[in-house]
Amino acid sequence: MLNFNGELLKDSTLQLTNENRGFKYGDAIFETIKVVNNKVVFWEDHYFRLMASMRMLRMKIPMKFTLEFLQEEILKTIEESNKTYRVRLNVFRKDGGLYTPKTNEIDYLIEVKELNTTVKETYRIDLYKDFYNYSGLLSTVKTNNRMVNTLASIFAEENDLDNCILLNEKKGVVEVTNGNIFIIKGNIAKTPALSEGCIKGVARKKVIELIEKHPDYTIEETSISPFEVQKADEVFITNAIIGVQPVTNYRKKTFKTELSEKVRKSLQTQMILS
Template identity: 30%
Template sequence: MNKFIWINGKIFLSTDAKINVTDRGFLLGDGIFETMRVVNKKIPHLRLHFSRMEKGCDILFFPSLQKELLIKGIEEILKINEINNGSLRLTITRGDGPRGIIPSGDTNLTILLQVFDPSKTILPPVRLVISRYFRDGRSPLSVVKSTNFLPSILSRIEAKNKNYDDALLLGQTGSIAEATAANIVFLKNNILVTPPLLDGALPGTSRERLLKAGLCEEVSVKPEELSSMQGAWLINALSIAPVTTINHFSMKKSFHEGEVIKNYLFPDIK
């Protein structure tokens, strides 16, 4: 993380930035966030990130997204931190509130922008285990990138404790939903497929791009079908990682399809 942070239109030294102890995002996980890639001082596919956050604001009964303020804030925080390439996180919470679950009548959002130095886009191969935690694709919250991230956090911890790199969560349908911080794409019968939203998948921006480009289809994948998968990859806005195993099933490598996904999502990476 870099030296300066943007909060509600003002820039602070990261050591001086403060969130009120009554902030509902801190106390109750009452917020949403987006993590975006920075390339040449720009946010690729910013419209997709804003679109998902707008839907999240609507579902959480937040005021409408202040796009002009955010665009100006993004430009300011990238410039003052001298970031050309890296990542940016936008977090919005309901802001300060009284004790209890019901918020006050007046909503004063807390809006936070943080930037981070570059990390690897093409990640090393990963080994996955199926988690005991679930995602519910029937819930409106399943499409919200909420700051309440406990199922993913606990799934990742348990995976690490079992000497795996990450975990896959199932949906209430019994099919695979996604990994703890990424969508999953399978090669099934020579076709790239990804779990549908009803199975609990978050509508990731990279996932959406592959679907709109016709490079991938929505298909449910049951755990018992893993033995027939020809390959698998984890994708999000920042990276792609090939999957080598899920539980005891080996994912047969398919170099070509992995290159197709990488070249489409990250054309600047050679």
């Protein structure tokens, strides 16, 4: 089911013009949101990130775009309330213009699909080195320009991997194709700092808060080299849909998953209670 500017549509009936700016210029941002039993998981975090992204990209935020309004728009797009869904909320500038838009006013599209995602027991990753995610503030925004992620996902599929680590122009670890990455060495947990170019993930934020409260571990937002991934005791990835996915294999290295599993269960509990 689709919701285009408040109008509910079947998937086959949506028509976007050749002047759509998301299509022509990637002039669009999105949030990927999990809905469980009619509950929008971590909705406030998604909402405030969306608002911050729209302001950064100079999109005009409609007066009606309140937290309550958008939540209601998401829920009215869901056909059966007792299921789990992946929701993509896309915002793009209205049609027209070349690089310079005719207007900063926006359209929005909500896409809902039933979700059946499970955590994998074996999860293999490697580096993607053909192209880089460039560090900087713009890279922290979830724009529709996901070409590096797309090419890295194709690389993963061609090499029988579950995911790939993306690097920045300084050869530092940024994230994986569909989420943020954490590494554990001893009692120190590390994740790439936002200045490295990683997405400002909602699940990333929640996991940082969880580890900050853990009596035996400290968290660092910093630069991480691929060599540190190789030497880590544990590695896991996070996103708003799966929560936490422990990584079991990186090249010839096999990781433990003890802390990863604890964090995964704690975050799952937060998702249920949010």
